[in-house]
Amino acid sequence: MTDTTNMTDATGTTQQELSPLPLDDAGAEALLDAHNPNPALQRHGRAVRGVMRHLARKCGTDPDWWGQVGLLHDLDYEQHPDEHCAVTPQLLRDAGYGEDFIHAVTSHGWGMCPDSPEPAMLMENYLYAADELAGLVNAAVLMRPDRSIYTIEPKSVRKKFKTKGFAVGVDRTVITAGCERLGIELNDLIADVIAGMREVAADIDLVGECERSTPDDSETEGGQ
Numbered sequence: 001m002t003d004t005t006n007m008t009d010a011t012g013t014t015q016q017e018l019s020p021l022p023l024d025d026a027g028a029e030a031l032l033d034a035h036n037p038n039p040a041l042q043r044h045g046r047a048v049r050g051v052m053r054h055l056a057r058k059c060g061t062d063p064d065w066w067g068q069v070g071l072l073h074d075l076d077y078e079q080h081p082d083e084h085c086a087v088t089p090q091l092l093r094d095a096g097y098g099e100d101f102i103h104a105v106t107s108h109g110w111g112m113c114p115d116s117p118e119p120a121m122l123m124e125n126y127l128y129a130a131d132e133l134a135g136l137v138n139a140a141v142l143m144r145p146d147r148s149i150y151t152i153e154p155k156s157v158r159k160k161f162k163t164k165g166f167a168v169g170v171d172r173t174v175i176t177a178g179c180e181r182l183g184i185e186l187n188d189l190i191a192d193v194i195a196g197m198r199e200v201a202a203d204i205d206l207v208g209e210c211e212r213s214t215p216d217d218s219e220t221e222g223g224q
């Protein structure tokens with residue numbers, strides 16, 4: 001579905017219309033999986049799709065476009081790790097995606113990948129901020145005894161965020177910069193990332209041993 005709703009970007013500019021999506025969600029999943037046989041990368045794409053769909057609904061816009069941007073943002077990563085974000089544009093063009101979609105996807109590499117554009121639209125800034133955070137939340141859930149996204153709370157993720165030795169591959173500076181660009185608090189973004197990942201818990205293998213939300217007890221696990 002094409003998102004034709006007006007969207008206001010982080011600087012107040014309004015985008016009138018987005019290009020049509022050439023693939024439905026199943027087709028986009030097949031595209032991601034064809035280029036990323038690694039199940040962990042397939043789950044990461046689906047996690048970020050869940051987060052972006054949640055954020056789109058929260059922002060009052062259609063979740064399909066935001067969701068596919070999230071799903072496909074690391075399309076070239078497994079097969080071209082040293083050219084991340086550089087090969088993706090052609091892969092997306094070949095699949096029929098528009099240049100605005102390509103800009104949105106590649107902007108998540110801004111400052112990290114050569115030639116990645118600066119995030120402009122609200123959607124792009126959310127992707128920039130939430131991508132690394134989704135990885136941190138995933139790692140934090142896998143450390144829990146129940147390995148369930150349903151039972152983790154933002155305060156637990158905040159602790160892991162501050163623990164430099166935990167999930168060292170997660171660039172905290174990008175998350176912080178993303179929150180500043182959006183003008184939002186880190187705790188609020190953590191809550192949204194958890195909420196979005198809960199919506200796709202089965203897809204990303206984070207249902208764990210608990211299938212509904214229960215009080216989080218990790219605050220008593222000791223200071224970090």
Ligand SMILES: [Fe+2]
Binds near residue numbers: 044048073074131132
């Ligand atoms: Fe990513």
